[in-house]
Amino acid sequence: MSEKDNDYVLVKRVQGGDKRAFDLLVLKYQHKIASLVSRFVRDHAEVQDVTQEAFIKAYRALGNFRGDSAFYTWLYRIAINTAKNHLASMSRRITEGTDAADAEQYATATALHDIADPQQELMTDQISLVVNQTIDGLPDELKTAITLREFKGMSYDEIAVIMECPIGTVRSRIFRAREAIDQQLRPLVDETGATD
Secondary structure, three states: OOHHHHHHHHHHHHHOOOHHHHHHHHHHHHHHHHHHHHOOOOOHHHHHHHHHHHHHHHHHHHHHOOOOOOHHHHHHHHHHHHHHHHHHHHHHHOOHHHHHHHHHHHHHHHHHOOOOOHHHHHHHHHHHHHHHHHHHHOOHHHHHHHHHHHHOOOOHHHHHHHHOOOHHHHHHHHHHHHHHHHHHHHHHHHHHHHHO
16 A cells, blocks of 8 residues: 555544544654744744644645645645744745844754864855745745755655646746756855855
8 A cells, every 4th residue: 555545544433433543643754844944934833833734734624635735745845834824924924134143043053063174164154044035035835845855855746736727837936946046056166166
């Protein structure tokens, strides 16, 4: 029996009133969903809250799940939408500068732990910062596509199902996201090459 079939059996049990079957689905996917959410939400406590909210929404909507796609694909779509909604509500409550200051403080603290090669560490930190800032600044559809592909290792087919768009659109979005990242990294790489 495949993963999709196993999940579908559990879903049917939940739809039949067996709440413990949903606990099994949560246990199976909680780390994957938290990891996905963490690409959108930086604060660990908020990641946990958004992850829990995604599972609550999934539980409430499970009666509508027909099995047209794999359960995890359906769940990932809910998690992404929940994370986006969370970010939208957060942007109304706090300023973007606070998040940037927190991220900078965390990056500085992390850098203090590793003093093996300061030049290499600085370059790695700069590249990571540029990549993350670029991804964070992308339109939602590009950010979602590149996150699912590069950080979750999903296939183009899986991403197309999650994003509810043709595979060609997925390829285009990933290409455009990579182009944006490349454009932001090019000056950094050129600068490094000139100083070596």
